[in-house]
Amino acid sequence: MSVVREKTAVRQVLFAKPMIGAEEQAAVAEVLRGDTLVHGPKAEEFEQAFAAFTGAPLAVSVSSCTAAMHLVYMYLGLGPRDEVIVPAQTHVATAHAVEITGAKPVFADADPFTGNMDLRSLPGLVTDRTRAIAVVHFLGLPVDMKAIVSFARQHNLFVVEDCALALGSYVRGVHAGLLGDAGCFSFYPAKHITSAEGGMLITRHRGLAEKVRRLRAFGVDRTPGERSLPGEYDVPALGINYRLNEVQAAIGVEQMKKLPLFLAARNRNASLLREGLAGTAAITLLPPGDDIFVTSNYSVGVLLGERLAARKTEIVEYLSARGVGTSVYYPRAVPHLTYYREKYGFSDADFAAAAAISRRGIALPVGPHLDEEDMRYIVSVVTNAVAEG
Numbered sequence: 001m002s003v004v005r006e007k008t009a010v011r012q013v014l015f016a017k018p019m020i021g022a023e024e025q026a027a028v029a030e031v032l033r034g035d036t037l038v039h040g041p042k043a044e045e046f047e048q049a050f051a052a053f054t055g056a057p058l059a060v061s062v063s064s065c066t067a068a069m070h071l072v073y074m075y076l077g078l079g080p081r082d083e084v085i086v087p088a089q090t091h092v093a094t095a096h097a098v099e100i101t102g103a104k105p106v107f108a109d110a111d112p113f114t115g116n117m118d119l120r121s122l123p124g125l126v127t128d129r130t131r132a133i134a135v136v137h138f139l140g141l142p143v144d145m146k147a148i149v150s151f152a153r154q155h156n157l158f159v160v161e162d163c164a165l166a167l168g169s170y171v172r173g174v175h176a177g178l179l180g181d182a183g184c185f186s187f188y189p190a191k192h193i194t195s196a197e198g199g200m201l202i203t204r205h206r207g208l209a210e211k212v213r214r215l216r217a218f219g220v221d222r223t224p225g226e227r228s229l230p231g232e233y234d235v236p237a238l239g240i241n242y243r244l245n246e247v248q249a250a251i252g253v254e255q256m257k258k259l260p261l262f263l264a265a266r267n268r269n270a271s272l273l274r275e276g277l278a279g280t281a282a283i284t285l286l287p288p289g290d291d292i293f294v295t296s297n298y299s300v301g302v303l304l305g306e307r308l309a310a311r312k313t314e315i316v317e318y319l320s321a322r323g324v325g326t327s328v329y330y331p332r333a334v335p336h337l338t339y340y341r342e343k344y345g346f347s348d349a350d351f352a353a354a355a356a357i358s359r360r361g362i363a364l365p366v367g368p369h370l371d372e373e374d375m376r377y378i379v380s381v382v383t384n385a386v387a388e389g
């Protein structure tokens with residue numbers, strides 16, 4: 001007779017989970033029952049809802065955040081002689097969007113306390129080839145954009161905000177993405193809202209928005225709706241196909257209606273985690289923001305103390321075995337990824353603060369799929385994980 005080992009049900013606290021409900025399903029079905037799959041009213045409705053929520057004068061839907069950033073650089077006409085300052089501690093997309101134009105990303109190390117770009121490094125990185133600065137609001141904590149923008153204006157640089165984690169982030173009441181020149185958002189499933197894949201550009205610059213509308217559709221000068229006869233168009237510019245389709249946009253429209261509730265849940269969850277973990281001396285939490293620098297609460301970032309950092313894999317496995325999903329933002333500083341290391345010759349000694357955040361960091365879940373009970377559970381499991389040994 002075989003012994004059946006009873007597996008006790010472990011609570012599953014996923015790091016992220018797309019919040020797709022009956023509303024999204026119905027909206028997608030509705031699009032599929034119709035004849036318009038691209039260039040339709042849903043993409044426009046999504047743009048309008050996004051503009052209304054963020055306060056953006058202009059919003060342009062695109063196929064991803066990476067696409068939005070690439071289109072901004074195409075608008076700027078970046079090429080091999082140009083440079084863009086980008087954070088070392090970010091998603092590789094922030095750097096790739098520059099690299100793909102032939103321009104050179106020049107990496108800025110992180111502020112060790114926030115994970116955001118270290119503003120003190122900027123003067124040493126700017127050259128006569130620098131055209132733009134890209135900033136990332138790390139885990140949703142907004143960068144001090146006043147300082148960035150005043151630096152950028154002195155040097156005649158365009159300011160691109162990678163807002164992939166910053167839907168619901170504000171500085172002095174202004175939504176992220178409107179603090180610089182161009183804000184680029186992601187609707188990848190793990191982000192604040194999803195359209196499966198998707199992105200949005202927001203801006204105050206009419207010229208940028210109009211150009212990006214053309215560039216995202218091959219550089220064609222008029223959309224099908226703007227033509228009086230089929231085929232009546234010209235192509236005055238080199239463009240690409242980075243459109244958001246109607247199925248994606250229909251999901252996005254429904255997600256926008258739920259966004260205030262999603263953000264409230266994230267805010268509650270993050271506060272509970274922060275309260276619960278405040279007394280744990282072996283770890284430091286990345287800062288929560290305040291009334292001026294309002295965070296979107298993408299995650300609560302934990303930095304392990306130096307001794308614990310050596311056991312990080314073990315700690316992540318301990319959490320995982322107890323059903324607590326974690327993530328790492330970001331697993332390696334971008335200049336330490338093979339492509340950038342080999343192309344530009346970076347070594348481990350470069351970008352020490354960004355590397356320390358990768359090495360010591362664990363991102364804890366606070367998404368709207370989780371409730372107060374889940375937060376208490378995470379607190380107790382994390383407390384045990386860092387106490388052992």
Ligand SMILES: *Cc1c(COP(=O)(O)O)cnc(C)c1O
Binds near residue numbers: 067164
């Ligand atoms: C997720 C992420 C991206 C990529 O977004 P896509 O929509 O998948 O292109 C870019 N930047 C940051 C900071 C991200 O976290």
